Amino acid sequence: MRKGVRLAFDVGKVRIGVARCDQDAILAVPVTTLRHNKYGEELDEAADLVEEYQAIEVIIGMPLQMSGSQASSSVRFVQSWANELAELIAPVPVRLVDERMSTVTAHQALHAAGKKERDFRSVVDQAAAVVILNHALDTERTTGQPAGYELPIHGGKR
Numbered sequence: 001m002r003k004g005v006r007l008a009f010d011v012g013k014v015r016i017g018v019a020r021c022d023q024d025a026i027l028a029v030p031v032t033t034l035r036h037n038k039y040g041e042e043l044d045e046a047a048d049l050v051e052e053y054q055a056i057e058v059i060i061g062m063p064l065q066m067s068g069s070q071a072s073s074s075v076r077f078v079q080s081w082a083n084e085l086a087e088l089i090a091p092v093p094v095r096l097v098d099e100r101m102s103t104v105t106a107h108q109a110l111h112a113a114g115k116k117e118r119d120f121r122s123v124v125d126q127a128a129a130v131v132i133l134n135h136a137l138d139t140e141r142t143t144g145q146p147a148g149y150e151l152p153i154h155g156g157k158r
Contacts, residue, residue, distance in 0.1 A: 001025055001141050004056030007049060008133035009085075010099065010125050011060060011078045016042060017125025019133045020053055025140075028133040030126035040084070047088040055092060058085065059147070061099025061132040082151060090153045097139075097148030099132050 003023060010017035016034040021027060031049065034042040050058060060082045063074040079096070086094040139147035 001137075002056070002146075005053045006057045006059055006133060006136070007031070007053060007055045008059040008129045008136065009046065009061070010128040010132055011081050012125060013074075013077060015125045016046070017127070017129035018046070018049060019126060019129035020055070021133055021137060025137050028130045028137065030123065030130055033123075033125050043081070043084055043088060046085055050089045050092055057146070058089065058092060058094045059133055059136045060085075060094060060096050061128070062096045062148070063099055086151045086153060093153070094151045095136070095146055095148045096151065097132060097136050099128070099135075 003025065005023055006021050006025065008019045008028070010019075014036060016036070018031040018034060019028050020031050021029075034045050036042050049055075060078065062078055082094055082096060136147035139145075
């Protein structure tokens with residue numbers, strides 16, 4: 001298992017949940033929720049978080065359909081956002097991983113923790129990012145290979 005902090009992003013069309021792991025890649029914790037705006041400032045905020053935590057890698061959940069298909073507007077939206085972030089943070093690698101059921105799992109965990117449904121909105125995206133990151137860390141721990149696939153690096157704007 002590689003050492004180093006990873007950041008995970010659960011990218012939605014309104015909010016982006018962020019989680020990180022510790023230096024030993026053992027514990028994933030929620031960080032914050034970013035909000036999309038028409039100026040793309042959330043990309044700069046995300047890049048600032050990568051720099052702040054000195055992340056060795058970024059994990060972004062891909063909202064695949066249950067069949068595994070990538071043919072949806074949500075997938076195209078996330079791919080576009082991920083490519084833009086990758087340009088900003090190069091050479092830090094960005095990996096796309098399957099996030100099917102992450103929000104459902106996050107909802108179940110929040111229910112189990114005694115949270116009320118009306119209180120979920122502020123934290124469910126962060127909880128989903130924790131689920132995505134834990135999945136990626138577990139995959140690497142069991143297979144010896146990073147989860148998902150890495151986006152190609154095309155430079156960097158920072």
